[in-house]
Amino acid sequence: MKIVRSMTFRVASIALASLLTAGIAAQAQQSEDTVVRRHITVTQSDLAAAAGVKNNYYHVTPANLPGAREAAMKLNGESDKRLARTLPNAEAVPRLPNALTAPYFYPADLAKGSGAALKTVVNHAVYVDYTGTIAANWGNPEGFLNDLGKSTFIHLVDQYAGVTTNGRYTVGANASVTYGFYGNTLYEHELWAIAHSVAKTDGAGTGHIYHIFLPAGVDTCFDQSTACYSPDNTNNFYFCAYHSSVTFSDIGTVLFSVEPYQLTPGCQVATPSPNGQLADSTNSVLSHELFEAITDPIVGNGWTNHTSTPMGGSEIGDECHTAGDGAGNNLAPTFLINGKSYEVQTEYSNHYHACATTP
DSSP states (O other): OOOOHHHHHHHHHHHHHHHHHHHHHHGOOSSOOOOOOOOEEOOOHHHHHHHHOOOOOOOEEEOOTTTHHHEEEEEEEEHHHHHHHHHHTTOOOOOOOOTTTTOOTTTTOOOOOOOOOOOEEEEEEEEOOOOOOOHHHHOOOHHHHHHEEEEEEEGGGHHHOOOOSSEEEEEEOOOOEEEESSSSSHHHHHHHHHHOOOOOOOOOOOEEEEEEEEOOOOOOEOOSSSSOOOOOOOGBBOOEEEEEEEETTTTTTEEEEEEEEEEEEEETTTTOOOHHHHHHHHHHHHHHHHHHHHHSSTTTTEOOOSSOOOTTTTTTTGGGGOOOOOOSSSSOOOEEETTEEEEEEOOETTTTTTTEEEO
């Protein structure tokens, strides 16, 4: 059941969040703020397009909190079952005739379904209902995406995409989005409307991924569910972010990720952080979702794990999601990405049969 809070509560919570983000802005250590060149308002036609959605699939990243991993696995399993029902030609659980050959096998290796990894894609940052600067809210996610796209780290996906050329994953137009909603919670269908509002101009299909950034104080839940990103309600706080594919009747399939505010116990990286805890917490989960969207774009039909029961259904980022320190911080490593230090998680390599930072 949806929990609807008053607009007054939302305004107050956003105001408080703005003060908090202003107080930690100095941690971001960015030389200049991101310039947002377009402003988009969600329209009734966007809401109508979202209301007509019949096919959507998602994969969530669990929070480092008690019970969250189990709840996240259940959510992802429900999406995989829906994929099998709605795309009968999809191989949601690939058969692995050679995976268990003697004398050993690698239980964390990913296997390909009937869908393909993305050989190239344009990333779009979409900033929702925020006040102040991008740096104060999230750090510099587009700067990170630029560095990631030029790095050796991104070439970890070559083994899954089947191509090795440079410059395949780029950064395109960004946008700020206004969406009037009540309370402090955005639901799944509302995020579809936001994705539609940008994709109808910048392009649908598997050539684009829209990363939807939510400011501090904004929760998000799945429709008719208590499965949420909700730091203010830890009983329902199950995930930190997710990537999704949704099909609209007018513009077709849109790939997007949902990137809530990450500087919160359960999602944030541990200190010290070379770009500040706010920025690197954002960067780490953003890289997680991008790597997974590239290797498993139609969620559950790309490269996933179906060999090991503990890791069944896991994607490239899940298998290297770092452990917590007991205080709700993720213990991510620090390494160079395009010559700049970032504190972000690693990604799984079938080549090394391990988590890695280089191809």
